[in-house]
Amino acid sequence: MPPRLTVILKGLAVPLLLLAALEGYARGPGRDSDALAPPSKALLALGQAAADGSLWGATAFTLGSAAAGLAIGFALALLLGTWLGLSARAGRWSFLTVELLRPVPSVALIPLAMLVFGFGARMEFSVVAFAVFWPLLVLVQAAARQVDPRLLEVAAALQLGPAARFAKIVLPAMLPRLFVALRLAVAIALVVAVTVEIAANPHGMGYAIMLAQQSLDPALMLAWLFWIALVGFAVNALALWLQQRAARRMGAAG
Amino acid sequence: MNRVNRVAWRDTVPSLLVLAALLALWWLASHGQWVSRVFLPTPEATLASLREGLAGGELLQQTGQTVLRMLQGWLLACVAGVALGALIGISPAARGWLQPMLEFVRPLPASAVMPLAISIFGLGPNMVLFVVAFGAMWPVLLATLHGFAHVEPRLREVAAALQLPALDFVRKVGLPSALPDVLAGMRLSLTVSLIVAVVGEMIASQPGLGQAVLLAARSFRASELFAGIVLLGLVGFAANALLAAAERRLLRWQRP
Amino acid sequence: MTVAPGGGEPILRFDGVAIHLGGREILSPTTVDVRRGEFVCIIGPSGCGKTTLLRAAAGFVAPSAGRVLRNGQAVHGPSREAAFVFQDYGRALLPWRSVAGNVGLALEAAGVPAAERAPRIAQVLQTVGLAAHAGKFPLQLSGGMQQRAQIARCLAQQPALLMMDEPFGALDAMTRESLQDEVSRLVRERGLTVLFVTHDLEEAIYLGDRVIALRANPTAAKPSVAAIVDIGIPGPRSQLETKEHPEYLRLRRELYQYLSH
Numbered sequence: 001m002p003p004r005l006t007v008i009l010k011g012l013a014v015p016l017l018l019l020a021a022l023e024g025y026a027r028g029p030g031r032d033s034d035a036l037a038p039p040s041k042a043l044l045a046l047g048q049a050a051a052d053g054s055l056w057g058a059t060a061f062t063l064g065s066a067a068a069g070l071a072i073g074f075a076l077a078l079l080l081g082t083w084l085g086l087s088a089r090a091g092r093w094s095f096l097t098v099e100l101l102r103p104v105p106s107v108a109l110i111p112l113a114m115l116v117f118g119f120g121a122r123m124e125f126s127v128v129a130f131a132v133f134w135p136l137l138v139l140v141q142a143a144a145r146q147v148d149p150r151l152l153e154v155a156a157a158l159q160l161g162p163a164a165r166f167a168k169i170v171l172p173a174m175l176p177r178l179f180v181a182l183r184l185a186v187a188i189a190l191v192v193a194v195t196v197e198i199a200a201n202p203h204g205m206g207y208a209i210m211l212a213q214q215s216l217d218p219a220l221m222l223a224w225l226f227w228i229a230l231v232g233f234a235v236n237a238l239a240l241w242l243q244q245r246a247a248r249r250m251g252a253a254g
Numbered sequence: 255m256n257r258v259n260r261v262a263w264r265d266t267v268p269s270l271l272v273l274a275a276l277l278a279l280w281w282l283a284s285h286g287q288w289v290s291r292v293f294l295p296t297p298e299a300t301l302a303s304l305r306e307g308l309a310g311g312e313l314l315q316q317t318g319q320t321v322l323r324m325l326q327g328w329l330l331a332c333v334a335g336v337a338l339g340a341l342i343g344i345s346p347a348a349r350g351w352l353q354p355m356l357e358f359v360r361p362l363p364a365s366a367v368m369p370l371a372i373s374i375f376g377l378g379p380n381m382v383l384f385v386v387a388f389g390a391m392w393p394v395l396l397a398t399l400h401g402f403a404h405v406e407p408r409l410r411e412v413a414a415a416l417q418l419p420a421l422d423f424v425r426k427v428g429l430p431s432a433l434p435d436v437l438a439g440m441r442l443s444l445t446v447s448l449i450v451a452v453v454g455e456m457i458a459s460q461p462g463l464g465q466a467v468l469l470a471a472r473s474f475r476a477s478e479l480f481a482g483i484v485l486l487g488l489v490g491f492a493a494n495a496l497l498a499a500a501e502r503r504l505l506r507w508q509r510p
Numbered sequence: 511m512t513v514a515p516g517g518g519e520p521i522l523r524f525d526g527v528a529i530h531l532g533g534r535e536i537l538s539p540t541t542v543d544v545r546r547g548e549f550v551c552i553i554g555p556s557g558c559g560k561t562t563l564l565r566a567a568a569g570f571v572a573p574s575a576g577r578v579l580r581n582g583q584a585v586h587g588p589s590r591e592a593a594f595v596f597q598d599y600g601r602a603l604l605p606w607r608s609v610a611g612n613v614g615l616a617l618e619a620a621g622v623p624a625a626e627r628a629p630r631i632a633q634v635l636q637t638v639g640l641a642a643h644a645g646k647f648p649l650q651l652s653g654g655m656q657q658r659a660q661i662a663r664c665l666a667q668q669p670a671l672l673m674m675d676e677p678f679g680a681l682d683a684m685t686r687e688s689l690q691d692e693v694s695r696l697v698r699e700r701g702l703t704v705l706f707v708t709h710d711l712e713e714a715i716y717l718g719d720r721v722i723a724l725r726a727n728p729t730a731a732k733p734s735v736a737a738i739v740d741i742g743i744p745g746p747r748s749q750l751e752t753k754e755h756p757e758y759l760r761l762r763r764e765l766y767q768y769l770s771h
Contacts, residue, residue: 011354035373089268096269097276103490105445107452107464108483111471115479116293191363198365199453206366213369221369232361408601411570415588416619416667426615430606507606510650 037219046223054208059231062204065121066193069128070185076129077136078178082170084137085144086152098137106131106192110200120203124196131192132185139184143177144170172250179246183239190235194228205231292474299477300484307481313466317485320451320462323379324493327386328447332440335391339398339436344428349403360396364389364450368457382454389450390443397439401432434508437501444493452486463489519582521546521671521703522567526576529562536562538728539576540735549697549704551714554724555769559734560707561675563724567705568594568673580671590620593664595674599656603648609659610635610644616666630666637696638662654685658692665696672697673705678713687749690717694747711769715741715761716752723768736768 019039026038049055084091106127117123151173155165197206209224277297283289284296295303307313342348342356368385375381405428413423429436455464467482520543529537536559544550552560565571566578569588578585580592588594596602603612610631617627635641638658648656657677664672674693678686694717697704708714714721721739728734743757752758 007350008354010350014351015355015358033373035370092265093268093272095265097273100273100491101487103494104483104487105449105452105490107449107456108467108486110456111467112293112479112483115471115474115476187361190361194363195365195449195453198363198368199456206363209366209369213373218373221373225366225370228366229359229362232363233358236361406601408596408598409604411588411594411596412602413619414570415568415590415592415594416616417588417590418615418619422619426618427604430604433606507647507649510647 033218034216035218037222039222041219042222042226045217045220046227049208049220049223055227058203058205058208059227061121062190062193062197062206063231063235065124065196065204066128066186066189068121069125069193070132070189072125073129073132073189074136074182074185077133077140081137081140082144082166082174085141086147086170088145091141091145098134102134102138107195107199110196113196114200119201124193124201124203127196128189128192132188135188136181136185139181140174140178143174143181146177147173176247176250179243183236183243186239187232187236190232292476295477295480300480303475303477303481304484307478313463313481313485316461316463316466316482317489319460320448320455320464320486321489323382323386323451323454323460323462324444324447324489327383327451328390328440328444330383330387331390331443331447332394334387335394335439335443336398336436338391339395339439340402340424340428340432342395343399343402343432344424346403349399353399356392356396356399360392364392364446365453368454372458377458379458379460382451382458382460385454386447386450390447393442393446394436394439397435397442398432401435402428404435405431434505437497437504441494441497441501444497445490448486448490448493520544521581522705523579524563524567524576525579527563527566527573527578528575529559529566529571530574531562535728537566537724538730538733540733541576542722542735542738544703544705546703547701549694549706549717549719551706551708551718551721552724553708553711553714553721553765553769554736555726556709558724558726560724564594564673564675564705564707567671568592570594590616590667591669592671592673593667593669595657595660595664595672595677597676597679599653599660599677599680600648602660603656603663605648608645608647609640609651609662612648612659613663613666616663620667634662634666637665638692652685653681654689657681657689661693661696665700670703671705672702675707676709677706679709686713691747691749693717709769711762711765712753715743715758715765716747716749721761721765723765725768737765739765 022036023038023040026033026036026041030036046055084094109127109130110123113123113127117126147170151169152165155169160168193204194206197204198210199206201207205224205228209221209228212218212220212224280294281297284291284294284299288294304313342352364385367388368381371381371385371388375384409427409431413427418426451462452464454460455462456468459465463482463486467479467486470476470478470482522544524540524542526539526541527537528535528539536557540563552563554560562571566573567580567585569578569585569592580589604615607615613631613634614627617630622630632641632644635644638661640655640658640662643651643655648659651659661677677693678689681689690713693704696702706714706717718741721737721741722735723737723739724734725732725736739761741761743752743755743761
């Protein structure tokens with residue numbers, strides 16, 4: 001048996017065993033539970049949600065809000081972080097302010113976002129944007145700081161304006177590290193989006209799973225739990241692949 | 255991750271000026287009604303709410319509740335996470351069977367487990383504690399696993415050459431070697447603990463800062479909302495700073 | 511040499527030991543005895559299996575054929591009796607323990623009670639000249655001092671056999687020379703048997719009672735062991751005089767051929 005296959009099978013053995021145990025329990029002694037359902041029923045519920053479109057709608061909402069928040073947060077962090085990284089003085093002087101604002105947990109802003117935007121996409125992606133902005137700021141700043149000073153001298157010698165300097169010299173130099181930062185931000189964005197939905201926003205995958213629980217439908221709830229885990233895994237794997245590909249093509253980051 | 259080296263003294267004044275400028279901006283924005291007063295309270299109003307809340311006791315109590323919840327869940331998570339992570343990390347066989355499953359669960363948002371927890375525990379403090387502990391366990395477990403799986407092979411050989419008993423190996427070589435990873439995992443876990451505690455309070459209406467800010471928003475009391483956000487920021491800041499200081503102390507040998 | 515190698519049962523015997531790694535035969539079946547108190551140096555070009563042979567002696571590697579016997583007993587794994595000094599000393603010291611702590615680890619592993627440990631640690635640190643640095647951490651020490659710390663830990667095991675894997679390869683010439691003399695002295699004082707791997711021919715002749723030269727890519731016609739030569743240089747060794755001694759120079763010429771190819 002090829003080694004790759006053995007690794008995969010070995011990795012699946014324990015989870016499958018656990019699922020089988022759950023199946024047995026949920027069909028037997030746990031029959032009337034509101035919390036547990038047989039995985040087979042959960043799979044059916046998942047199939048049904050896929051068929052009637054609710055699966056795709058909710059997933060699209062969550063992914064869309066996460067992406068929008070990520071885009072906004074990333075763009076802002078890129079601009080500010082590059083400036084703070086290139087200008088040592090700006091970096092040092094802003095350190096205190098950033099360190100004081102950074103630890104505010106993004107979930108603390110959910111009620112504020114609710115107040116300002118009501119429910120919906122804007123409320124969600126604004127919280128996501130806040131959540132990804134701070135770690136991205138730190139990472140972008142570090143990436144900008146590590147741009148080879150020689151390249152900056154080249155930019156000065158060519159008398160490039162700030163926009164051209166950024167686009168042609170600084171940004172390409174930072175690119176490998178930006179992909180690493182992006183990977184981290186993608187993970188955060190998805191988690192925060194789902195969290196906002198669970199806490200407040202009646203849209204998306206987080207709301208779907210809460211609704212399933214409230215309707216006392218454990219099969220659907222477990223289906224959503226599995227689906228959320230799967231989506232998270234897939235998105236993270238994609239981000240990792242992207243990062244590794246970028247690293248190979250552009251030279252490895254630090 | 256290494257943050258910028260501590261700011262030198264001559265940067266203190268400009269740094270404070272930057273902070274002051276930001277506060278001034280806030281003051282202008284709120285007084286000038288650039289944003290509705292409903293959403294953006296004035297700094298003074300926020301400060302007043304803070305003072306009232308802390309002196310009168312309610313905000314103080316709520317902060318205490320949130321911190322307690324965060325710490326309880328975090329400690330449980332650390333004990334379970336380090337123990338499991340060490341056991342699995344040390345054994346290549348265990349890793350082979352379990353690591354893929356753990357990697358699959360890693361990206362799952364901790365809050366996603368809340369509906370399941372509600373079905374089991376109902377809407378109460380136990381539910382929140384369970385989810386906090388469960389969510390916070392993963393960063394510590396995975397970091398510990400990584401630390402123990404990557405003990406310097408040369409040190410393994412040294413331990414074998416000295417015929418060091420297995421338990422001693424874990425205590426004297428494995429754990430100190432994994433400590434940097436474990437501490438980093440614990441720091442991440444603390445962040446998760448705070449977040450999940452706040453969300454749990456919001457959903458299950460448990461006393462704490464999470465509930466406080468939610469109620470303030472619902473009643474359109476912006477200054478109380480902001481006061482709560484400030485306090486949550488302070489809790490996050492203090493927790494992280496204390497843990498980072500402990501980390502530096504424990505890892506002194508890394509920077510001779 | 512002041513202590514003549516003892517007679518009787520060899521302390522270490524390679525009995526038809528062959529080692530295959532990654533599909534290749536690194537070491538062809540080799541039979542060699544090491545007598546008690548001997549200082550045996552193993553030289554050879556890279557890939558000849560000298561480190562592998564050493565690791566087999568220490569019990570880190572199981573031979574693909576034949577056996578390694580220590581005091582007549584087959585070796586199944588590492589043992590406290592056979593201390594091993596690694597070339598990459600930086601990785602072989604616990605960075606979170608001080609020098610004294612690292613040496614102490616050997617004593618803790620042997621079950622020495624706490625009260626006894628401190629004086630023994632102090633004594634062994636004195637021997638290697640690190641008494642003043644007992645409280646320092648490995649990252650605070652120079653390469654030579656780190657290697658001495660490792661040697662100190664090995665000595666604290668009170669081994670019968672000391673195995674050294676190119677221990678001075680990463681050090682500068684002056685440190686290397688002073689450590690060579692120190693190790694020579696320490697080993698003589700304690701009557702230790704030493705198996706010393708090096709790529710430095712001069713070092714091998716300077717330190718050893720016997721030199722084993724190995725070949726890379728052994729075949730049936732040209733097995734791993736190319737030569738085993740007794741070092742008959744009279745009198746105590748000294749960095750300046752010994753290296754001008756005619757016997758030294760003759761040996762150097764004779765053994766030089768085994769280093770190339």
